[in-house]
Amino acid sequence: MDDEVAQRTPFVGALMLVGWQWVREQVFDGVRAAGYDDLNPAHIGLIRYPTLNGLRPIDIAARMQITKQSVHDLLGHMEQRGYLVREEDPADRRARVVRLTDKGRQLERDVRAQAAAAEAQIAAMLGERRFGQLRDALQLLVDELDAARTHGNGASNPSV
Amino acid sequence: MAGQPPPRIGALLLIVWQWVREETFEGVRAAGYGDVTSAHLALLRPPSLDGLRPIEIAGRMQITRQSVHELLTHMEDHGYLAREADASNGRARVVRLTATGRQLELEIRGQAGAAEAHIAALLGDRRFIELRDVLLDLAEGIGTAQPARRRTP
Numbered sequence: 001m002d003d004e005v006a007q008r009t010p011f012v013g014a015l016m017l018v019g020w021q022w023v024r025e026q027v028f029d030g031v032r033a034a035g036y037d038d039l040n041p042a043h044i045g046l047i048r049y050p051t052l053n054g055l056r057p058i059d060i061a062a063r064m065q066i067t068k069q070s071v072h073d074l075l076g077h078m079e080q081r082g083y084l085v086r087e088e089d090p091a092d093r094r095a096r097v098v099r100l101t102d103k104g105r106q107l108e109r110d111v112r113a114q115a116a117a118a119e120a121q122i123a124a125m126l127g128e129r130r131f132g133q134l135r136d137a138l139q140l141l142v143d144e145l146d147a148a149r150t151h152g153n154g155a156s157n158p159s160v
Numbered sequence: 161m162a163g164q165p166p167p168r169i170g171a172l173l174l175i176v177w178q179w180v181r182e183e184t185f186e187g188v189r190a191a192g193y194g195d196v197t198s199a200h201l202a203l204l205r206p207p208s209l210d211g212l213r214p215i216e217i218a219g220r221m222q223i224t225r226q227s228v229h230e231l232l233t234h235m236e237d238h239g240y241l242a243r244e245a246d247a248s249n250g251r252a253r254v255v256r257l258t259a260t261g262r263q264l265e266l267e268i269r270g271q272a273g274a275a276e277a278h279i280a281a282l283l284g285d286r287r288f289i290e291l292r293d294v295l296l297d298l299a300e301g302i303g304t305a306q307p308a309r310r311r312t313p
Contacts, residue, residue: 011180011272011273011275011276012180012276012279012288012291012292012295013176013177013180013181013184013272013275013276013279014205014206014272015292015295015296015298015299016173016174016176016177016180016295017173017177017205018295018298018299018302019169019170019173019295019298019299019302020170020173020174020177022302023168023169023170023173024170024222027170041222042222042223042224045222048171048174049164049167049168049170049171049174049175050164050167051164063178065181065198065199065202066199066223066227067199067227067230067231069226069227069230070223070224070226070227073224073226112165112168115168115170115171116168118168118169118170119168119169119170121305122169122298122301123169125297125298125301125302125305126294126297126298126301130294130297131169131294133290133291133294134169134291134294134295134298135169135172137283137287137288137290137291137294138169138172138173138175138176138291139172140282140283140287141176141179141279141282141283142167142172142175142176144282145175145176145179145282
């Protein structure tokens with residue numbers, strides 16, 4: 001019985017995923033329309049807040065929930081097309097980190113502009129008051145979860 | 161981080177959702193599923209992948225077919241699913257969850273529910289219900305704005 005209820009009630013997490021996936025599609029469509037026709041959604045998906053610059057492939061794999069091999073395929077494609085290079089990590093010479101080129105930084109700016117446009121569409125859909133409720137609740141959660149993480153196990157999460 | 165512009169709503173949604181995903185994953189691991197990574201759990205996100213073709217799974221997960229095959233092979237090797245001939249197209253194959261796979265699906269759902277309860281506790285009932293209602297409106301608004309581009313749960 002409980003399982004049945006759980007199956008029918010969308011979890012808040014699932015709803016957040018729906019919202020984020022929509023934003024991701026808007027961003028991809030907008031970026032494509034801006035002329036980036038050599039990248040697919042998986043490549044654009046690498047560009048996340050606050051930045052792809054300076055991340056290690058293994059951290060990208062963890063936050064995107066994909067295999068290291070997939071990350072290497074995606075980064076290789078973007079490297080060949082001049083968006084980034086992979087350099088030695090100054091903090092650990094055995095590791096490598098992503099460095100965005102000028103072209104990659106411009107892509108990141110374009111992605112951010114599309115994220116802002118998607119946000120404006122959501123605000124228009126919900127109205128200012130309810131959009132404010134959504135933003136404030138999410139921001140509160142981000143702050144609380146970040147604080148809990150810092151206190152809990154000492155692991156830092158640079159994306160938060 | 162100094163000098164960063166504030167996150168947009170998409171980033172906030174992603175950050176909180178990622179937290180839910182991590183909590184879910186840790187709960188599932190603690191329940192004894194030590195042979196799956198969170199990339200494998202992502203395969204089992206609702207709606208169920210039972211009956212889907214690998215290429216459809218790649219589309220909804222936004223990953224390459226090669227990655228899907230690697231993930232599915234791992235799950236198949238560990239007895240969570242099998243790949244069978246598609247009844248409607250003999251050359252294609254579809255994923256079928258085994259009983260163990262279905263059990264894992266239920267465990268994931270239970271853990272996702274626990275993560276949601278944690279969020280409700282952080283926000284308090286009033287704000288939690290407010291958040292849920294706004295998210296439902298958003299999901300509906302998105303569906304109206306852009307029907308059937310991709311399947312949504």
